Amino acid sequence: MSDLKGKRRCRVGIAGFGTVGQAVARILSSGIHPELQLTHVCNRNVARKRVDWVSPDVIWTDSFEDLLDGEVDAVVELIGGISPATEWIESALKAGTAVVTANKQVIARVGGTLANLAATQGRHLLFEAAVAGGIPVVRALREGISSDRLVRIQGILNGTCNYILTQMEQEHVSFSEALSDAQRLGFAEADPTEDVDGLDAQAKLAILISVGLGRRVEVEDIPVSAITPIETVDFAYARRLGCVIRQIAHAELVVDSERTRAFVQPALVPEASSLGRVGGTKNIVVVDGEFGGETAFSGYGAGGEPTAVAVVSDLLAISRGAPLAQIPPEAGRGTDLVLPEFEAPHYLRFMIRDRPGIIATAAEVFSRHGINIDAVLQEPGWSKTELPFVVTLERCGSSVVSAAMDEIRQLDFHVRPPLWLPILSAEEGRG
Numbered sequence: 001m002s003d004l005k006g007k008r009r010c011r012v013g014i015a016g017f018g019t020v021g022q023a024v025a026r027i028l029s030s031g032i033h034p035e036l037q038l039t040h041v042c043n044r045n046v047a048r049k050r051v052d053w054v055s056p057d058v059i060w061t062d063s064f065e066d067l068l069d070g071e072v073d074a075v076v077e078l079i080g081g082i083s084p085a086t087e088w089i090e091s092a093l094k095a096g097t098a099v100v101t102a103n104k105q106v107i108a109r110v111g112g113t114l115a116n117l118a119a120t121q122g123r124h125l126l127f128e129a130a131v132a133g134g135i136p137v138v139r140a141l142r143e144g145i146s147s148d149r150l151v152r153i154q155g156i157l158n159g160t161c162n163y164i165l166t167q168m169e170q171e172h173v174s175f176s177e178a179l180s181d182a183q184r185l186g187f188a189e190a191d192p193t194e195d196v197d198g199l200d201a202q203a204k205l206a207i208l209i210s211v212g213l214g215r216r217v218e219v220e221d222i223p224v225s226a227i228t229p230i231e232t233v234d235f236a237y238a239r240r241l242g243c244v245i246r247q248i249a250h251a252e253l254v255v256d257s258e259r260t261r262a263f264v265q266p267a268l269v270p271e272a273s274s275l276g277r278v279g280g281t282k283n284i285v286v287v288d289g290e291f292g293g294e295t296a297f298s299g300y301g302a303g304g305e306p307t308a309v310a311v312v313s314d315l316l317a318i319s320r321g322a323p324l325a326q327i328p329p330e331a332g333r334g335t336d337l338v339l340p341e342f343e344a345p346h347y348l349r350f351m352i353r354d355r356p357g358i359i360a361t362a363a364e365v366f367s368r369h370g371i372n373i374d375a376v377l378q379e380p381g382w383s384k385t386e387l388p389f390v391v392t393l394e395r396c397g398s399s400v401v402s403a404a405m406d407e408i409r410q411l412d413f414h415v416r417p418p419l420w421l422p423i424l425s426a427e428e429g430r431g
């Protein structure tokens with residue numbers, strides 16, 4: 001590190017000068033953290049990326065090697081994707097350089113191996129921005145409440161989905177209108193698949209399982225379901241049940257076993273709950289500890305500036321000589337089996353061509369599967385040729401509902417495939 005009035009400055013090289021990279025450079029160039037010095041920016045075809053608001057001393061380069069040869073103390077990996085990001089992080093650690101990354105896909109898949117490498121090399125590998133953007137949840141779990149034994153983590157981890165669902169709920173617009181709106185405002189990518197199908201939240205949940213529950217799971221083992229089948233009418237029925245609809249990431253320890261219950265899927269949650277109150281692009285992580293009970297962390301989970309705050313806070317931790325993380329205990333474990341099965345009351349919405357006997361037919365299937373119907377709801381004023389109605393089920397296993405719904409889906413009265421969502425309150429979603 002170079003000298004700053006007797007103090008050492010931490011030389012920082014940014015790899016990837018996109019949304020987050022530029023926001024990091026803005027903070028570093030603002031002068032509020034004199035202990036951090038931006039020395040290099042690396043990006044493919046870097047000439048078109050140059051800006052005049054960083055120090056003229058900054059070196060702009062196409063080559064990642066220049067960062068390693070340039071005696072930077074910390075590399076900030078912000079190119080995204082798995083390759084070459086993984087190789088760049090590895091080579092930086094091997095070269096004795098600390099690494100800060102916002103890359104959830106890399107950390108969720110090979111974070112344990114990279115953490116081992118970092119510990120062996122005696123260097124930091126920090127990734128606060130990889131989960132829930134600007135919310136310092138990784139540090140909170142590792143330090144703030146590390147004395148507790150966490151048993152459950154629930155979160156809204158994808159701001160794009162939360163924005164779309166909140167718009168549908170509050171503005172009564174369709175999924176595609178809410179998505180277009182999100183794209184116009186820069187809250188959704190041109191290809192929103194990763195977000196709306198739950199893959200983004202899946203990777204973040206895998207990281208939280210490791211950091212918070214001390215377990216390892218394969219990212220792809222966490223079942224996901226998309227928010228795309230949700231319709232505006234579902235919010236009206238959810239409201240009648242005192243609920244809103246959110247994309248929920250859920251993980252829970254199955255004590256004394258090598259299994260972790262986990263899933264990412266849209267669900268009804270009580271309007272007044274911590275999860276239900278989070279709207280727009282915000283995120284929340286709610287953890288349950290054996291001793292400390294429920295603790296919630298919320299804020300902006302994405303966006304250049306909130307994410308950059310998390311990145312720069314990691315850089316400050318490095319420059320201030322924060323203790324190195326030990327090899328995380330979960331890195332030595334095999335991967336847990338992921339249990340997708342959980343128990344909860346359920347919400348089922350049918351869109352049908354009306355005729356007598358439909359509810360009786362469905363009720364017969366539920367009864368055969370040992371499922372109790374809690375209520376049947378039908379809003380007035382719909383056409384008989386495209387009629388929505390809702391059945392709520394008493395608490396039962398998700399695989400039993402799935403089996404019953406596989407049968408019901410074959411019946412001839414559907415205009416569109418039925419939708420089923422769990423109703424998750426504080427006690428639900430458990431085995």
Ligand SMILES: NC(=O)c1ccc[n+]([C@@H]2O[C@H](COP(=O)([O-])OP(=O)(O)OC[C@H]3O[C@@H](n4cnc5c(N)ncnc54)[C@H](OP(=O)(O)O)[C@@H]3O)[C@@H](O)[C@H]2O)c1
Pocket residue numbers: 015016017018019020021042043044077078079080081083084102103104129130133301302303304307
């Ligand atoms: N944006 C957010 O709100 C947010 C929040 C949390 C975490 N993150 C994570 O932060 C990371 C960066 O996200 P972002 O939104 O800033 O992405 P972005 O806007 O797409 O920026 C990525 C930058 O890296 C460059 N790049 C990509 N591949 C490269 C390669 N192989 N060699 C050299 N340069 C390369 C891109 O150059 P081109 O201009 O040529 O494409 C672009 O300038 C990702 O891991 C993302 O998941 C983002």
